[in-house]
Amino acid sequence: MDVTSSSPAQNRSPTGPGSNPAPRLQEAGIDVTAYDPPALTPPIWGAIEERVLAVRGYDNRWELACALPQRCGQRLEAGESAEQVLAWLRHSAVSRLLQDRRSVRMAVIDSSLPLPLVERVATLQRRLGRWSPGRLRRAERDRALVQCCEDWAARLAGGTPPETLLHEPVQTQVRQLRNEQWGQRSWLSRLVGRCRQAVTWTLLSSGLVYALLWVRLALLQPRSHEGDLLDALDQVTRQIPVEQRAWPLVKRFSESENSSLLARSQLLAKAALTQGPSHPNWPQAREQLAALAEFLELLVEASRKPHLGYLYRDWPQQANLLPNVQVAVSYYRWQLVWLSTSLQLLQGESHRALEQSAPDRAADMAIAALRLARLAARQDNSPTLQELGEGAILQIVDQMGQLGESGQLPISVLDRLHDALAEPQPESTPVPVDVDQILSDQLDRCYSTGENGAITRPGLELLVAESYVAGGVSPVVQWMWWPWLAQYVAGGGNPFASQVQPLGPVIAPLMIRRQAARAELQQRVAAARRKAESSDDFADFDQYLADEVTALTDTDWSRLHYSPVIATLQSSAAVLREVIAPAIDTRRRRGAEGAVAVRLALARHRQRTGVFPESLSALVPVDLPELPRDPFDGQPLRARRQGDWLILYSVGENGSDETAGWTQSNPQRPVHPQDLKLGEVNTATDPVPLPGEPRPADQVPAPQAESPRP
Structure with a gap:
């Protein structure tokens, strides 16, 4: 005082x-x-x-x-x-x-x-x-x-x-x-004093540790309705190897028969976040939000692994993975849904991070999605995963191009995206098509039995349907099938399993027809594989597939409008596309990746100089080491101006340059012999201020009329 x-x-x-x-x-x-x-x-x-x-x-x-x-x-x-x-x-x-x-x-x-x-x-x-x-x-x-x-x-x-x-x-x-x-x-007195000091220090240390834990848990909770997903992450769990952390988390999202639980959880979390703690589902949404955030970090870590074995092959395929469904079928379908949902979550999180002015996180999510899609495309044990990965790559690289063209990414983030695109990727090996296995999944169901040795209902229906096509089956035999089938459907079971055994004369011609169909399909598949491996000219690709499908369906089976057989024919025709399509899709994916690299380089040039270049050659070597090559003819990627838009395109399967003439209805899937459009960039946007020359706030340029997209 x-x-x-x-x-x-x-x-x-x-x-x-x-x-x-x-x-x-x-x-x-x-x-x-x-x-x-x-x-x-x-x-x-x-x-x-x-x-x-x-x-x-x-x-x-x-x-x-x-x-x-x-x-x-x-x-x-x-x-x-x-x-x-x-x-x-x-x-x-x-x-x-x-x-x-x-x-x-x-x-x-x-x-x-x-x-x-x-x-x-x-x-x-x-x-x-x-x-x-x-x-x-x-x-x-x-x-x-x-x-x-x-x-x-x-x-x-x-x-x-x-x-x-x-x-x-x-x-x-x-x-x-x-x-x-x-x-x-x-x-x-000294002994008592020392004991008192030890007890005091112990209590103080324990209280400090619990206080820090409480503060940590409080900080991990969403602080606002627009709280970042990262606020719900547990920093300790990041130290656990991803292989040990992945299985419990994925199993948690797999305990429901609905494999889209991840997407539903995300919708629930977003709905609750709009109202905050007053929402009735706020505790559940907060828990789901934490799980989704951890799942996103898991996907980022998984994308850095050299393979997806621990996500697809190494986990035990037990019956409790998806109960009430057959293990083999459900596990295979769940793989596809899991990968598709994971890629959608990563892409959605990338957009959300860009809206919240977090370019680094937006780039992390996009790069993780690209790596996961590329890893899926290299799964040689699953052609369906390869197809899903190739399709996802096209979507993700286009999103990366949109991120670059948004003008919100600094040059360092643009370089990260470009480096991710340029990562060396081994070519995927086409999966050999097992024709016998494909046909057995459909046609051989008539010989499958249940737990008591009885013929299953789908097999019986298919066997009865095929009896109409077999020319050697007499009307008397056909008349004998329908009462048994009616009794089977009405009774919900199969009380006549013993009567099926004497039907050898009926089943024998069906087996002969299946063997002939397999032999014919094997010959066509071998011819298609030789065409895909020996020639780079895919000008008649669409017509070739159309002719093969017509040859397959132009048989006695085409007169039968019965769903199981029609499904069998569609599966057989899809075999040919599985043989030839990967070669086409791989080249289109290379062209799309090259076009996105050019789009990122254009955005980088605009960030660096404030304007777009006059030609693509101006990007080399500062913004791009070299121009990407057209995967169909090996020449530098082509570009053409159309109004305010710069069109990036490839010559396509026919190898002929028609100066980017494509249809408006489906520009990404051109009709032969038109070129393949790979991307477009609007060059009529306002110039970006150069470094050190910020634009005054009161000098906002007048809005310009945007040219229609070609």
Whole structure:
């Protein structure tokens, strides 16, 4: 408290000669007439009066309080100014002890101690009273201060300058005083003190750890309705290997028969976040949000692995993966749904991160989706995964091009996207088509049996349908089938399994027809494979497939409009596309990746210079090492302007440049012999300010009419 600014005694006490400077002190029994009033100024009397009256009734402090006027007078007589005396009253140990109303069992501190030493005593008093393992008790602290002041007074009387006493650091003096007082205790007191310190430190450490955990959990909760998914991540789980963390998480999303649980969870979380904690599904949505965030991080980590074996092959295919469904079929279908949903989540998170001005996270999600799609495209054990991966790559690279053209990505992020596109990728090996297995999945179902050895209902239906096509089956035999089938359908079971055994003459011609169909299909598949491997000219690709499908369906089977057989024919025709289509799709995917690399380079050039280049050759070598090659003829990728749009295209399967003439209905799937459009860039956008030349906020350019997309 600074008594120089305002004090009741200062306002009340007169300052003229012969007046009473402190009437309340006179009433308290302190003789103030022995001092010359001009010697002690009103601020000094006010400070003394405030401290003395505060300890009235405390015998152990009254003696020290009454001695304050005398000590102040001695300091004034020694040559100190009034300001120095007020500072002494503010910093002295006696004054502070009186103000704090603590028990004082210490001798009168020598008034001849200079002000720096008095301040040092106040500092020692504060340090000794702080909480610490070596904290002294109040009586020990007072004795330590008394001893220190007496030593200083004796040394000053012996001629030691005050600077020598002030040379030693305060912390060293405090440690010495504590050690001296601690050593004077009994061994039992020291033992109890150490035990108390150990218990105190243990409780404090435990409380600090729990407090940090609580703060950590509080910070992980969504702080707002638009909270980032990363706020719900558990940092500790990231240290667990992804192979050990993937299976429990995926199994959790696989316990439902509906494989789109991930998508439904995301919708639930978004719906709850729009209303916040007031939403009835807020706790469940917050849990789902945390799981989705962890799932996204899992996908990012999985994309850095060299293979997807631990996601598709290494996990046990147990019946509890998807209950109530056959394991082989459900596991295969679930792989496709899981990969498709994962890619959709990564792409959606990339868009959301870009909307929230997080370009680095948007790039991370897009790169992870691209890597996962590429890994799926290299799964040689599954042609369906290859097809899904190739199709996903086209969508993801187009999204990466849109991210670059948004103008929100800095050059460093654009370079990251370009490096991800340029990562070396081994070519996928086409999966050999097992014709026997494909046909057996459909036609041979008529020989499948249930648990009790009875023919299953789908097999019976297919067998009855094929009996109409077999020319050697008599009407009598056909008439015998329908009552059994009606009894089977009506009864919900198969009570005539034993009667099927004598039907060898009916089944034999069907088996012969299947063998002939397999032989014919094998020949066509072998011819299609030779065409795909030996020739780079795919000009007649569409017509070739059409002719093969017509040849397959232009049989006696085409007269039968029965769904199982029609499905069999469609599966057989799809075999040919599986043989030839990968070669076409791979080249189209290469062209799309090259076009996206050009689009990113154009965005980089625009970020760097503020405008689009006049030609693609201007991108080399600063923004692009070299122009990508057309995968169909090996020439640099072509571009043509159409209005405000720059069109990137490939010559396509026919190898002929028609200067980007394509149809508006389906530009990504051109009709022969037109070219294949790979991308378009709107070059009519406003120039980007160059680095160091920010555009003034009041100079917003007028909106320009956007040219229609070609």
